[in-house]
Amino acid sequence: DQQVKQNSPSLSVQEGRISILNCDYTNSMFDYFLWYKKYPAEGPTFLISISSIKDKNEDGRFTVFLNKSAKHLSLHIVPSQPGDSAVYFCAALSGGGADGLTFGKGTHLIIQP
């Protein structure tokens, strides 16, 4: 049973436009959410996170929105740049999370020139 779902395996966006990546979760105990970015042949790197007590967190071109009632979060990238082409993983944890993050399957974002 998949607790973190990224239903779009890939997404193609034109350079300069907004990229919106979506993530849904089923476990009500999740209280912290993260987005990771992964380039080929590299490990995932942390991008941005949000606590369940917030509904928005911004860091430069990246904004994460959390809708707890819908168990949905989204990552907005504005404006999209060629270097943003990568696989993006949504992840969640509960209660401090020393037992590890639960990841979605990832969305491959392709930025078209």
Next chain:
Amino acid sequence: NAGVTQTPKFQVLKTGQSMTLQCAQDMNHNSMYWYRQDPGMGLRLIYYSASEGTTDKGEVPNGYNVSRLNKREFSLRLESAAPSQTSVYFCASSYRGEKLFFGSGTQLSVL
């Protein structure tokens, strides 16, 4: 800063062979993790160590063993490799479990 270092980067095994993947972190983190990444499956947790001296099973522990050698090092052992264990393996560490820092991965093929 080295961060999380994994060795080897690539490995080819025959079915039934054994091997150990090594991982070390220099960030003084308490927790360490082993994940595997398969096409279309995302990252799945194999084992984790919340603190030095403890290890626990994750989502997909069968066929693997781990050792938390000290605070810095966390190794993953395949006792008898199977083709189903062909994957990319990532080691990660964190201070308290919220933000994980990943190594660059080990690509393992079992023939």
